[in-house]
Structure formats: structure tokens, C-alpha cells
Amino acid sequence: MWKCMHSNSVTIASWKLSSLVGRLSTISSHLRRQVDACYKLIETKMHNKLLDLSKESHIDNQEVLEMLFALKDSLPLKDSSSQAKIALSELKSKVVILLVSRPELLPIEVLLLLVQQMFDHPYRVNLQGSYEIVWVLIPSSDTWTDVEEQNFDFLSNLLPWFSIQRPWLLCSIVVKSIKQAWDFKEKPLMVVLDTQGMVTNLNAIDMALIWVAMAFLFSTSRENELWEEKTWNLQLLLDEIDPLVAKWVEEDQNLCIYGSNNIDWIREFNAKMRNMTSAGLQLKMVYVGKKNSSDDHMKKNLATLYEEKLTSSLTCTKIYFFWLRLESMRRSKLRLGHTDDHEDEILKQLSELLDTNDESEKGWVLLGKGSSTETLKLQGRKIMECLDxxxxxxxxxxxxxxxxxxxxALEPPLLVEPCSHSNIIQFVEGLKDTIICDKCKRLLEKFVVHKCDGTE
Structure with missing residues (x-):
């Protein structure tokens, strides 16, 4: 009898426990859904707040930066050069450039050019700490790997900008917002916040590579202004990438920029050019290799140029910088909406250079003077015909x-007699004394026309 009663009580207890487990499981599932819903709501609100904050003007940039770097640390940044811990207040009243990237950051050549343009350039002295770069790392997955941490530790101690001390503690909502709002995928971005914390450029990396610190304030409107000030010439193309070449550009000397991977063609071309300079032609030559040439091939050609004293050349690194800068120029133009390269002379010329394929035609040359808008590009057999x-x-x-x-010489007069065509050209500083007629290819005779400017 006692055994029967004991068995029943055990059964009842088991049933009650089972029922309780079921109820607890239901409550747990319900609470988990509630927590997930609350988290999503918090995530949405924080995401929207981040978006709104970066679109609005504030007294300063502190509120936005505190939202982005919401770490339980009063000194969340470190100065890579001194290893000092930095408070967000150090960025107050400064333009802040957020360099968003994977822990491996950039190819070494791009990294060197970025440092050269943004930190080592003399123009930075004039800005006296008006801007700072903060490196914001986004891992390839939700968790950091040992390799990613090692990359961060190495680079953050080496490079001359601020970085987050412990980027793995960044709020997951902030990381997700950065990916969505700024369209971060794999390629690095330089997102610019003005002194009020407003986003003024979603990617200023091409600006930095092209214009150096002269691009300050690094906004999209500043990018447009810089392009409006420029015309196509060798000065734009070569910039200050090499001191000697920059001197030739400044002196307005005749320049020949040329490229090829074919060393036999390079020798033949240089032999003909030497004959011309020996005959009195004043001309400086610069070899810039070929876009995407292998390091081994490039170094071999440069060694030959040096040993045989063929011509001046940029170093291997500067050649890489030259082509990288041209790619940045084209991307910058396209991003700003200059899609029709037939309407945009700079974009047209850039595309011609970048899309040049010398595999079959052996080489190309670009002739001109530093600040002159007149340039001439020749390729392959046309070059040798011209030199002959x-x-x-x-x-x-x-x-x-x-x-x-x-x-x-290449395009002889189209008409037997002068065509009497006229062309009114507004005077600007540096205007050439001699201008060729577009129709008959003869010299235009110069007359001066005065026009009332309508002011008293």
C-alpha cells in the first residue's frame, strides 16, 4: 500500500516539475523574444541617432565622437607616435578624418603615399593641427582573430595618426552602423567630420592621395572647388612627386613623359631622342614605366636605364605613386559625376593614359610644358614616325x-591658302604668343580687342 502511494507522489511530483519546466521554457522564449525586440529597437534608435547626429550641425564634434566611441574609458584613443593615451576632447575644434579599414589597412605603397601626402608634406605645417586622422578598425567577422590583433598592434605603433586603443571593444551597433551608413565593405574609407561633427565627405581617400593637405577641409564641396581650379597640363599630372621633375615643371621646360615595358623599344626611343637633343632640342625626359607592371620587371628596366645612362626616371616607389595618383584622379572625377569624358578634358586625358596598352605597340609618350594646356600623346609606330x-x-x-x-608636321595644312578663320581668345596670364589655326593649321595673326567691363 505504501509503495503504491509513494509511486503516485513521485509521478505527481514529476508531472509538476515537467509542467514547471514547460512553463519556464515558454516564459524564457517569450523573454528572449522581448529582449531581442528591445535590442533591435535600441539598435534602430542608436543607428538613427548616429545618422541624425552626423547630418546635423552641433556646437562641436564631441557628441558625435562620444556616440561613435562609446567605450567605458575616458581616454579611448592613443597617439601612435608617442603612445600617449588621448581623450576625445583632444579632437575638439578640429576636422576629424575617420580612417575606416580592416586591421591589415592598406597595401604598403598606398600607405606610404598616404603618410607622405597627409603628414610629411610641408603644407601640413601651415594647418597647425587643424585636422587629425583616427584609425577605426572593423574586423572581417564579429570576433577578432589573433592575426588581426597582431596587425593592429604593429601598425598602430608605427603610423603617425591616432587609433582606438582597444578597437575590439567598439559597440557592435556602432560597427553595424558604420557598415550600413557609410557603405563600408572591404576597401578603406576616409570619412570626414567637420568641427561640428557633421559628415562632409563619405570618402576623402582619393582627395588625400591627389591634393595632399591642400585638400583641407577635405569636404566634397572642397573637392569640387579643387577640380574647378585645375586644367589639364603636366603640372597637374606630375605635381610634386619628385623634386627634380617639379623643378623642371616650374621652369616651364619642354618635357617628355614616356612609358613602356619593352627595353629594346626604350633603347631605340632614347637613341633617337639623344640625336635630337644633340642637334639643339631643349627637352627633359622622364620614364614612368607602365601601370600594373611587376616589381621585378620594373626594377630590371630601371637598372638598365641607370647602367646605360639612357634617361631620367622616377624611382620604383614613385612610379607606383604616379599611377596610383592618376587612378585616384579618375575615381574622384567619376564619383563627382563627371561620367562623360568627352565633355571633361581632364577625365578624357586621364582615361587615355590609364587605358593605354603598350603590349602590341611597344610604348607611348606625352609631350608638353609644365603649365601649358597644350599636350600631345603619341603611341607605338606614330612615335617613331614623329621622331623621323x-x-x-x-x-x-x-x-x-x-x-x-x-x-x-604631323597634320599639315588642310587648305592650300589661309582660311581667314578668326578666333577670340580671352587674355589670361601665361597666354602663348603663337596660336595655330584649327582649320588650316597655320599661325594665327594676333589682334587686340578691348571690351568694356561695364564698371564705372
Whole structure:
């Protein structure tokens, strides 16, 4: 009898426990859904707040930065050069550039150029700490790997900008918002916050590579302004990438920039150019290799140029910088909406250079003067034909200029007699004395026209 009663009580107790487990499981599932819903709501509100904060103007940038770097640390940043711990208040009243990337950051050549343009350039002295770069790392997954931490530790101690001391503690909502709001995927971004914490450029990395610290305030509107000030010439193309070449550009010397991977073609081209300079042609030559050439091939060609004293050349690193900068120029133009390269002379010329394929035609040259908008690009067989015509156009260089003399020889007058065509050209500083007629390819006779500017 006792055994029967004991068995029943055990059964009842088991049933009650089972029922309780079921109820607790239901409550747990319900609470988990509630927590997930609350977390999503918090995430949405924080995401929207981040978006709103970066679109609005504030007294300063502190509220936005505190939202982004919501770490339980009053000194969340570190100065890589001194290893000092930095408070967000150090960024107050400064333009802040958030360099968002994976822990491996950038290819070494791009990294070197970025440091050169943003920190080592003399123009930065004039800005006297008006901007700072903060490195914001986003891991490839939700958890950091040992390799990613090692990359961060190495680079954050080496590079001359601020970084987050412990980036793995960044709020997951902030990381998700950065990916969504700023469209961060794999390639690094330089997101610019002005002194009021407002986003003024979603990616200023091309600006930095092209314009150096001169791009300050690094906003999209500043990017447009810089392009409006520029015209296509060799000065824009070469910038200050090499001191000697920059000197030639400043002196307005005749320049020949050329590229090829074919060392036999390079030798033949240089032999013909030496004959021309020996005959009195004033010309400086710069070898810039070929876009995407392998390091081994490039170094071999540069060694040959040096040993055989063929011509001046940029170093291997500077050649890489040259092509990288041109790619940045084209991306910058396209991002700003200049899609029709037939309407945009700079974009047209950039695309021609970047899309040049010398595999079949052996090489290309670009001729011109530093600040002159007149340039001439020749490729393959056309180059040698042009050089063979030196006895025809060489004597006209003094009067027509290098580009004008070659153009006249390659494209002889279309009409037997002068065409009486006229062209009104507004005077600007540095305007050439000699201008070629577009129709008959003869020299235009110069007349001066005065126009009332309507002011008293």
C-alpha cells in the first residue's frame, strides 16, 4: 500500500516539475523574444541617432565622437607616435578624418603615399593641427582573430595618426552602423567630420592621395572647388612627386613623359631622342614605366636605364605613386559625376593614359610644358614616325613651341591658302604668343580687342 502511494507522489511530483519546466521554457522564449525586440529597437534608435547626429550641425564634434566611441574609458584613443593615451576632447575644434579599414589597412605603397601626402608634406605645417586622422578598425567577422590583433598592434605603433586603443571593444551597433551608413565593405574609407561633427565627405581617400593637405577641409564641396581650379597640363599630372621633375615643371621646360615595358623599344626611343637633343632640342625626359607592371620587371628596366645612362626616371616607389595618383584622379572625377569624358578634358586625358596598352605597340609618350594646356600623346609606330620627321619640325620649335611644331608636321595644312578663320581668345596670364589655326593649321595673326567691363 505504501509503495503504491509513494509511486503516485513521485509521478505527481514529476508531472509538476515537467509542467514547471514547460512553463519556464515558454516564459524564457517569450523573454528572449522581448529582449531581442528591445535590442533591435535600441539598435534602430542608436543607428538613427548616429545618422541624425552626423547630418546635423552641433556646437562641436564631441557628441558625435562620444556616440561613435562609446567605450567605458575616458581616454579611448592613443597617439601612435608617442603612445600617449588621448581623450576625445583632444579632437575638439578640429576636422576629424575617420580612417575606416580592416586591421591589415592598406597595401604598403598606398600607405606610404598616404603618410607622405597627409603628414610629411610641408603644407601640413601651415594647418597647425587643424585636422587629425583616427584609425577605426572593423574586423572581417564579429570576433577578432589573433592575426588581426597582431596587425593592429604593429601598425598602430608605427603610423603617425591616432587609433582606438582597444578597437575590439567598439559597440557592435556602432560597427553595424558604420557598415550600413557609410557603405563600408572591404576597401578603406576616409570619412570626414567637420568641427561640428557633421559628415562632409563619405570618402576623402582619393582627395588625400591627389591634393595632399591642400585638400583641407577635405569636404566634397572642397573637392569640387579643387577640380574647378585645375586644367589639364603636366603640372597637374606630375605635381610634386619628385623634386627634380617639379623643378623642371616650374621652369616651364619642354618635357617628355614616356612609358613602356619593352627595353629594346626604350633603347631605340632614347637613341633617337639623344640625336635630337644633340642637334639643339631643349627637352627633359622622364620614364614612368607602365601601370600594373611587376616589381621585378620594373626594377630590371630601371637598372638598365641607370647602367646605360639612357634617361631620367622616377624611382620604383614613385612610379607606383604616379599611377596610383592618376587612378585616384579618375575615381574622384567619376564619383563627382563627371561620367562623360568627352565633355571633361581632364577625365578624357586621364582615361587615355590609364587605358593605354603598350603590349602590341611597344610604348607611348606625352609631350608638353609644365603649365601649358597644350599636350600631345603619341603611341607605338606614330612615335617613331614623329621622331623621323625632326628635320621638318625641329626648326619650328622656337616659333610654335614643341607641341605646336610636331602637330603642324604631323597634320599639315588642310587648305592650300589661309582660311581667314578668326578666333577670340580671352587674355589670361601665361597666354602663348603663337596660336595655330584649327582649320588650316597655320599661325594665327594676333589682334587686340578691348571690351568694356561695364564698371564705372
Amino acid at each position: 620627321l625632326f628635320p621638318v619640325w625641329g626648326e619650328n620649335v622656337a616659333m610654335l613651341g614643341l607641341v605646336g611644331a610636331i602637330t603642324t
